[in-house]
Amino acid sequence: MRLKIAVLAGDGIGPEVTREATNILRAVAELGGHDFIFTEGLIGGIAITETGSPLPTATLDTALDSDAVLMGAVGDNKFNALTPDKRPEAGLLQIRQALGGFANLRPSVAYAALSESSPLRPEVTKDVDILFVRELLGGLYFGAPRWWNRETGESINTMRYTKSEVTRVARIAFDLASKRRRKVTSVDKANVLEVSQLWRATVTEVAKDYPDVTLEHQLVDSMAMHIMNTPRNFDVVLTENLFGDILSDEAGVITGSLGMLPSATIGGAVNLYEPVHGSAPDIAGTGKANPLGAILTAAMILRHSANLETDAKAVEEAVHKVLNEGYRTADIARGGPSITTQEMGKLVHQALAESIDQRQALHAV
Numbered sequence: 001m002r003l004k005i006a007v008l009a010g011d012g013i014g015p016e017v018t019r020e021a022t023n024i025l026r027a028v029a030e031l032g033g034h035d036f037i038f039t040e041g042l043i044g045g046i047a048i049t050e051t052g053s054p055l056p057t058a059t060l061d062t063a064l065d066s067d068a069v070l071m072g073a074v075g076d077n078k079f080n081a082l083t084p085d086k087r088p089e090a091g092l093l094q095i096r097q098a099l100g101g102f103a104n105l106r107p108s109v110a111y112a113a114l115s116e117s118s119p120l121r122p123e124v125t126k127d128v129d130i131l132f133v134r135e136l137l138g139g140l141y142f143g144a145p146r147w148w149n150r151e152t153g154e155s156i157n158t159m160r161y162t163k164s165e166v167t168r169v170a171r172i173a174f175d176l177a178s179k180r181r182r183k184v185t186s187v188d189k190a191n192v193l194e195v196s197q198l199w200r201a202t203v204t205e206v207a208k209d210y211p212d213v214t215l216e217h218q219l220v221d222s223m224a225m226h227i228m229n230t231p232r233n234f235d236v237v238l239t240e241n242l243f244g245d246i247l248s249d250e251a252g253v254i255t256g257s258l259g260m261l262p263s264a265t266i267g268g269a270v271n272l273y274e275p276v277h278g279s280a281p282d283i284a285g286t287g288k289a290n291p292l293g294a295i296l297t298a299a300m301i302l303r304h305s306a307n308l309e310t311d312a313k314a315v316e317e318a319v320h321k322v323l324n325e326g327y328r329t330a331d332i333a334r335g336g337p338s339i340t341t342q343e344m345g346k347l348v349h350q351a352l353a354e355s356i357d358q359r360q361a362l363h364a365v
């Protein structure tokens with residue numbers, strides 16, 4: 001298997017966690033005899049500092065020429081005074097648009113070993129397995145007009161969706177739900193927003209093609225509460241760009257930390273993979289970053305871009321094993337003993353190598 005992977009580590013803890021994720025991918029390639037080719041590119045604040053642009057042309061070319069793009073995180077407080085179109089985050093939005101993936105898959109899985117890391121009660125988080133399908137190319141992030149007039153003290157952003165944009169992401173959500181527990185919860189604000197009324201009507205229409213999948217609609221405000229109270233009630237959660245951004249971070253509480261959440265964006269020319277968390281300037285450079293979200297993101301590359309499902313599962317099981325053995329980075333340690341980003345990466349690497357060795361030994365018999 002040959003796979004060209006563009007690695008855009010970005011800012012803050014981005015490079016720290018991405019290093020551990022690429023180590024895992026290198027191990028899978030080496031142990032399985034695959035040819036993974038990594039090409040690094042600049043994005044975000046570091047790219048502004050070095051080239052003046054948050055998404056240099058060279059990075060975009062590398063990304064478009066790859067089979068998968070692995071992103072770390074962008075964002076640096078020193079650019080906070082810039083307008084959104086010039087900030088590090090603009091690089092991320094530009095690359096999302098250029099790669100064309102519109103369905104951002106954000107799994108939120110409760111790990112039994114981490115039941116004490118979540119502030120929620122263990123009986124609430126037990127067995128939770130939610131897959132957020134966040135629309136990634138529409139809504140307030142990309143709608144025009146958008147501006148801030150400092151003289152008049154007025155500003156505007158536009159939430160806009162077309163029926164076809166909603167249909168294509170809804171189909172992905174229903175296809176995924178068909179292979180899971182056959183339930184889609186579509187989240188909107190149809191009691192206030194016309195855009196949400198279009199969303200709800202379109203999702204209801206798409207649902208007719210999936211008679212085996214149950215569809216329910218939830219308003220986003222009460223959904224924010226339900227996710228905390230009864231997270232086990234949800235299977236696939238389908239929602240628009242901004243609501244999905246907010247709800248998926250909230251779901252980090254179920255898992256125990258934002259640092260545990262991976263994501264994959266599919267449906268475009270090249271799939272984009274990024275942990276859900278940001279550049280975490282408050283802990284950058286301290287060795288406290290949890291690399292598991294990035295490592296689980298690497299597993300999603302194996303699943304969605306390399307068709308190596310067995311290896312994807314092996315990475316996920318290696319993460320389970322290390323957590324079951326009691327190892328914790330600071331964010332999930334609840335004040336107890338913790339290990340560094342690199343130590344956590346090494347332990348997952350070891351557990352993975354052992355399981356791949358065992359599998360190969362079994363095949364050899």
Ligand SMILES: NC(=O)c1ccc[n+]([C@@H]2O[C@H](COP(=O)([O-])OP(=O)(O)OC[C@H]3O[C@@H](n4cnc5c(N)ncnc54)[C@H](O)[C@@H]3O)[C@@H](O)[C@H]2O)c1
Nearest residue numbers: 073074075076258259276277278279280282283289290331
């Ligand atoms: N995909 C991305 O590149 C992305 C995503 C979200 C935020 N951002 C950017 O990141 C910057 C900081 O934003 P923020 O502070 O709101 O969100 P953040 O996700 O960076 O951090 C939120 C909190 O979670 C903690 N945290 C995040 N990831 C962690 C990890 N892997 N291990 C341990 N703890 C972790 C941080 O220390 C912080 O306390 C901003 O510039 C924002 O725009 C980028």
Ligand SMILES: CC(C)[C@H](C(=O)O)[C@@H](O)C(=O)O
Nearest residue numbers: 074075089092093245276278
């Ligand atoms: C940094 C920002 C543009 C981004 C988003 O809002 O999509 C981030 O919060 C995320 O969740 O990936």
Ligand SMILES: [Mg+2]
Nearest residue numbers: 245246249276
């Ligand atoms: Mg976010």
